[in-house]
Each structure stands twice: as structure tokens, then as C-alpha cells.
Amino acid sequence: MTEALKPCPFCGGEPFSFEDYGHSTAWEVGCSNSQCRVEPHVWEKTKDEAIASWNTRADLVDPAAIREAALREAADELYRWGDIYGDNAARSVLALIQVSASQNDKKEG
Numbered sequence: 001m002t003e004a005l006k007p008c009p010f011c012g013g014e015p016f017s018f019e020d021y022g023h024s025t026a027w028e029v030g031c032s033n034s035q036c037r038v039e040p041h042v043w044e045k046t047k048d049e050a051i052a053s054w055n056t057r058a059d060l061v062d063p064a065a066i067r068e069a070a071l072r073e074a075a076d077e078l079y080r081w082g083d084i085y086g087d088n089a090a091r092s093v094l095a096l097i098q099v100s101a102s103q104n105d106k107k108e109g
């Protein structure tokens with residue numbers, strides 16, 4: 001039985017799947033959102049395997065954890081380039097992380 005495709009674990013975009021004759025493995029599933037920053041793809045021998053592979057990875061990813069990781073990365077960048085951008089922006093990002101984390105705590109508690 002063919003499973004339904006889950007949305008992109010990184011951006012929530014619609015996935016695509018098609019038989020890809022350009023690769024030694026035949027089926028590709030990926031994110032169709034042209035604005036997706038990750039653009040994940042999987043390739044497997046059969047359509048069912050490709051869908052299972054895509055959906056399994058989606059299960060492992062917590063959207064809240066991805067948002068927090070993205071914010072931390074942004075804060076790191078701002079600290080690294082603080083001489084140019086100033087560290088007010090870094091403080092703003094850290095404040096966002098704290099708000100996001102406290103909202104997650106409320107949901108889990």
C-alpha cells in the first residue's frame with residue numbers, strides 16, 4: 001500500500017514524487033517549495049520505498065527544534081559579525097529564542 005506523503009519537515013511545503021530516469025535509483029521525493037532553504041530530497045529504487053524514506057525522516061524532525069536551531073544559528077552569525085551589524089540585533093534574536101522556548105515549555109507542560 002502506498003502511504004500519503006508528509007509535508008517537508010523543514011518548511012512545511014508540499015512534497016513531489018516522480019520516477020527519475022536520470023538516477024540509478026528510480027524514484028525521487030523532495031520538497032517542491034522553491035523558497036525552501038533546505039530543499040531535501042530522497043532517492044530510492046521504488047516509489048513505496050521513496051515515500052517511506054521521506055516520511056520516516058519527517059517523523060524524526062521536531063519543527064519547534066528546527067526553529068530554535070535556525071534562531072541560534074542567526075544569533076551566532078550576528079555575534080560573529082557584531083562589529084559590522086552591532087549586537088542589538090543578536091540580543092533581539094536571543095529574546096526570540098527565549099520566547100519560543102518558553103512557549104514550547106508551556107505546550108509540553
Ligand SMILES: [Zn+2]
Nearest residue numbers: 008011031036
Ligand atoms: Zn521544504
